[in-house]
Amino acid sequence: MEGEVVPNSTLNATTTDIHLVTHNLWEVITIATVSAIVSIITIVGNILVMLSFKVNSQLKTVNNYYLLSLAAADLIIGVFSMNLYTSYILMGYWALGSLACDLWLALDYVASNASVMNLLVICFDRYFSITRPLTYRAKRTPRRAAIMIGLAWLVSLILWAPPILCWQYFVGKRTVPERQCQIQFFSEPVITFGTAIAAFYIPVSVMTILYCRIYKGKRRWRKDSKPGRRSFTDSDRPSKTTGLLRTAREQNNQARRLTVHQLSRSTPEEPSVASQKSGKCVSYKFKPMAQEPHAEHHSNNGDSKMVSSAFSSAESMTLPSTSSASKPIDATLKSQITKRKRLVLIKERKAAQTLSAILLAFILTWTPYNIMVLISTFCSDCIPLSLWHLGYWLCYVNSTVNPMCYALCNKTFQKTFRMLLLCQWKKKRLQEKLYWYGQNPVVSSKMS
Template sequence: MRFTCFLRKMANGSDANASAWPRPSVNTSWQSAAQVLLVTAATVALSGVTVLGNSLVLLSVKVNRRLRSVNNYFLLSLATADLLAGAVSVNVYALYAACGSWPLGPALCDLWLVVDHGVSAAAVLNLLLISLDRFFCLTRPLSYPLRRTGKMAALMIALAWLLSFALWTPAILCWQRAGGRRLVPEPECYPRLLASPAVTLGTTLPAFFLPGLAMVGLYGHVSAASRRRLSGRRRPSGDRLGTCAPSLSASPAPSSARRRVAVREKRVTRTILTILLTFILTRAPHNAMALVAAFSHVRIPDVLWQAGLWLVYVNSAVDPACYALCSPTFRSTFRRLLLCRRPDPPV
């Protein structure tokens, strides 16, 4: 969710929202030039890291057969959302910040808002799918793997993207105009639907707070189920399709097969925890400030708004590092791609 405006009391009774984008002064002082250079440098660095990292994720799944698993299809979809955020959202935001006003016209403003909010919502839903997939793998080891196919994953991913844009596209476009007249001032670009505190609450809940709480609860169940599985108190009969974690019951507890399963269990669970923590830490400040501004009518300082929004964009750059940190296969494939070497042979 991208809140690009803060709530203010307006004496004329018009929209309570106004733009919170940084606006360099129109003079040519060195402070203004330095501010533009700082925004440009930060944008180039963040966009470059985000695009490179998520491109490596996409290429890794393509060139390394060991990464072509159902759970990595969800990571692939998340990487696509993060790539779009880094390539489009970050750069357009920086252009707006450097210019001090919207320079691309109302049509491109609305298009960018739809893409920005839709991609953000798709990333959240894909994170939720990752948590749900792992939850069902561990809690329904007999029935879920039979339905956990590539086609089912593709359908769930398609529904997540469709729902994201179906919710945000009409909401943004319909609220921008009334009676054939555009209500957002021409030099501005923000979603007018956030003028209402009720709407702000209605968008922050499904965009961050409810998915965040759901993912925390799912991770708690996943962690507990994984511990039971590894301790031997619960030993499922295995995954007939090979799409979830393999059985722990086929070998004694010092056996090498069981150790490999244990390592894989812990690695997958650790990956989910890392992604979940980065999601909460990078998105919580901006969404919390939006609620405070909406219901207390407190003017949040521009620097805090901007810092919160940049944190949201940083989330898209951090996700690939989470995969590399927690997965030796991703890490080795990243390294080989960066060094222009062939990936490891499939095992």
């Protein structure tokens, strides 16, 4: 989150005139109540996300590793940033000292920037999953996701923590008045403008471009995956699918040759082969069982006995051609491939919906404040202090909205949230254990 910019008159306040904002009793009660409710919802929502990831193995996917990291950043904001900032607004000054101020700002900005970096990583992950489904997904592992998450947090830490904590040692003095809490290097409008561009506008532009390409790729994938059309993912792997079909045909032909060989050994009479073009390629004749009582003794196994009994009343047998015999196998394999594509498509749709909701919430909650940052660069006194507070708080609200986006777009998250809130998760796990041990939990409950 970019630094809170306040009017120059505020920055020039003396230590004797320290109360920046005065609120009446009802304003204090309203601000405190609303901020407390939002903070509690943020904390509970993000704890639910983390608990859901732990208790439900269905949620332990690579996509959700990034959401888990995002929830950790949002939880930090809900616990520390919201409450400290609310007290700062209500009191009108910072009462905890300069060290606590710098530590709070460092934690706040690192967590906020980590949220942005995690969103950027999620967008790139979705983009490569759609545009490079074979090459990228082979490398898309939980270990790789953990590395990307670690890098996102490390970059945020390096970018914000040293300047916030050490700026006064770089310039030789503390540039913020006593009992005020603000990032010291944001007293320069040019630096404020540059950080807003680098920390918000560039990432948002990249996310928007990636999302547009993801949307186009998803539409093309959905169109190509319709029945009767070939998916572009198949064009990347013709050898795999063709190899499966060819292997199935070869196995079918080997089984057919083995059966024919066994049939020919079970009868002393040579078969007469008739070549036909009507889909039936080979015809074998067998003598009746009554004329060859010793036929079943010529076999080393029980196959000839089964075949002899099957054809004891039949004069001849016709084997189907290779093409007709392989049709059921081809159809089975194709149906399995189609089913797998459909499952992948459903997962991609859920991930894309979640990304859409998160990205929209991020842009809506962060844009007002960053617009004010740009305006203040050219007109420092144009924006009232109350509007600054509102815009800054709106950035925090993004951490409240994110868990709601997960629940709205992902039914698995939604069901797990409900079970955790209703304390039903232990009961569900007990029922699963009873089921796997061969007991019916419904019957057991009725008997008890």
